[in-house]
Amino acid sequence: MLELFNHQFIQYAFIAGTLITIICAIVGYFVVLRAQAFAAESLSCVGFTGATGAAIFGLSSLVGTFLFTIIVALGFGAFGKRIKGRDIEIGMVLSFALGLGVFFLKLYTTNATEAVGILFGSILSVTTNDLYLSLFTGIAALFTLTIIFRPLLFASIDPEVAEARGVPVTLLGIIFMVLLGVTIAEAILVVGVLLVFALLIAPAATAQHMSNRPVTSILLSVALGLGFTWGGMLLGLFFHVPVSFFIATLAALSYLVAVPLFHLVSPHLYSPLPHGGMEQ
């Protein structure tokens, strides 16, 4: 088994996969806390358009994904609360983004495999450039997160009180959205546009059912995420089946099993943290 790690592509996959999983687990914690899962899904669909449209500008699909998700994330951040309840509008925009994506795809390649790669992940075909780009942005994201961690937590749990205490809630909201965009672009690399939930939401959502305390929750989230990713990659390599299938299945099943289990074991533990006005 260990000879696997002699291959560069596997080394790249594990390095990138580990870093990306860690970021997703932490950012995902906040996404669940702030009830912004829908925004996350929107951004990942938009990522598809960015990935396929990148070819027009001669960029790699990873760069295209980054640019597009960040731009749209800024848009979401700017619209702020006006997005709430606009399911239909957002759904229409998403569909259009996907339609545009398939158009770009057809223009630049008749290769359906590439579409599948973007939609379902391509961690085993990470290029050196992609690796460095994702490492760089990943570390930058982690760094930013560390700086804004405390005020972001405060603003997410109780935005009104936080604002009264001088926390720049709106600004943090925008910064977080951009962070989310970056994180999703990275997640797309590992599990693809359609399975982002597995890396971003599942570990964090499961962790929040296991513990109420933020730091414990986040650590659990990271641990779970790494379990899913490493387990998924090993299983995928062993069975010669797409890695994202295993990551997603492990993640989903863990959530679906763990949540009722923890509900039964310690029902008092699960008390949803107050959301203030953060619903999306």
Next chain:
Amino acid sequence: MQKSIIDLQHLQLILGNRTILQDINLTIHEGEFIAILGPNGAGKSTLLKLLLGLYKPTSGSIQILGKSPKKGNNEIGYAPQHRTLEADLALRARDVVGFGLDGNKWGISMPNDHRTKSINNALKEVDMLHLADMPVGKLSGGEQQRLLIAQALLTNPKILLLDEPLSNLDISHAQAIVTLITKIARSRNITVLLVTHDVNPLLSSINNVLYMANTRSAIGKPEEVITSKQLSELYGSPVEVVTTKGRIFVIGQDL
């Protein structure tokens, strides 16, 4: 001797592990206008649902128009409290009223003069004809409430059950609705049961008050039922009633 239209004997209702109603006995006669009062959770809306056949009593009997309650009884009109509707809903005022006429029949409504006329008459009766083609989402709370009442009246019911039609309306609109209901009820000789939080706008229209609290009830004239003595007995703890300038206030409790 007035005809008995609703008769409850030893009515008991337990939902889950909560006893909502315990040994309710009362009779309501034809043409009466009854206000149903009581604190939240006392079972006021539940009582209406029992009369509509939406709930079954745990024990005891209900006779309404001489029969047991059943769903789909055209002789009973029902209008719940209006809710806030999406502004973009593609339904017009006349569509909503039209439900009262044939909303429960299979198929689609073929446009015909008779139908349009019936709906227009119903709209006119609640003074909403000029807004007939407005989308419902754009109507005010009071206007939507009128539609629901018009809808309930379209089957020419003998009984009208209204669940908190005056809540979330300001005083003048609430008064207008009360005047409307009173006028309609008198002209058609309908028995009206109206659940409300505040009896004051209704004092000049109602015959009796049905006060529900603590799984029990008391029915009678307002000045007999809403007294410190009667309510204290009902609640099982001291309650103070204050009457001033022709208005009644119950201290320390939802009316």
Next chain:
Amino acid sequence: MFDVLQYSFIQNAFLASFLVAIIAAVVGYFLLIRGLTFAGHALSHIGFAGAAGAVLIGVDPVVGLLVFTIAAGVGIGILGRVLKERDVTIGIFLTLALAFGILFLFLYRGYAEQAYSILFGTILGISTLNVIITAIFSFIVLGVLLFLFRPLLFSSFDPEVAEARGIPVKALGILFLILVAITVSMSVQVVGVLLIFTLLVGPAATAMRIVKNPYLAIGIAMLLGIIYSWVGIFIAALTNLPVSFFIATLSFGTYIIVRMVEPFLQKHYA
């Protein structure tokens, strides 16, 4: 240019999409009134797993779509509105469905092409058999919807009063979701799993902003759906670019234009 219309595969595409546009318009109107657009989204994702599974065992993907979406539709109907608030739980189920979908497809040799066509639609490749299947199901759905129209509309507007008037609200709700499932399965043939919104919700949402009369709104939605599909197919046939892209663009573009023009339409009501 117009001789492209002589080919039978184009005629098949026109016919199938015509039928789909009709039922999608009616179903879409009710989805919007009942606040269940998320169900359309969910059913199409779950359908993906079914379609992929069908391909794996050598059966027509539509069969897989129908089986999975109807089962899921009944499930959603029974579990009720409780599901709507649970974004995370729904999302995780959908993720699982998609993951299995990709597994099934991977195990089948030509998987990328099949995945692509299920995800984005293959109306230009629709077989005569599938057109017939689409026709049969469309007639069934339309017939049932016509029959259920009034009580369904009433219970969508006010389930409580509707039940008091003797309408079987819960049963209707489940039956409706089965009809949604069938419509989604048929629509996937035209626009694919990922773009289901453009045909299922787009035309109805647009029509509802133009008129407020339910029958007119549905009629306009049908018209819009047919126009989007036919124009999309025509251009795609000429340019060899994806049909679903054109349908999506037309659907989205028209919606935006109507939204912007809407305040001027409102003066009509003042």
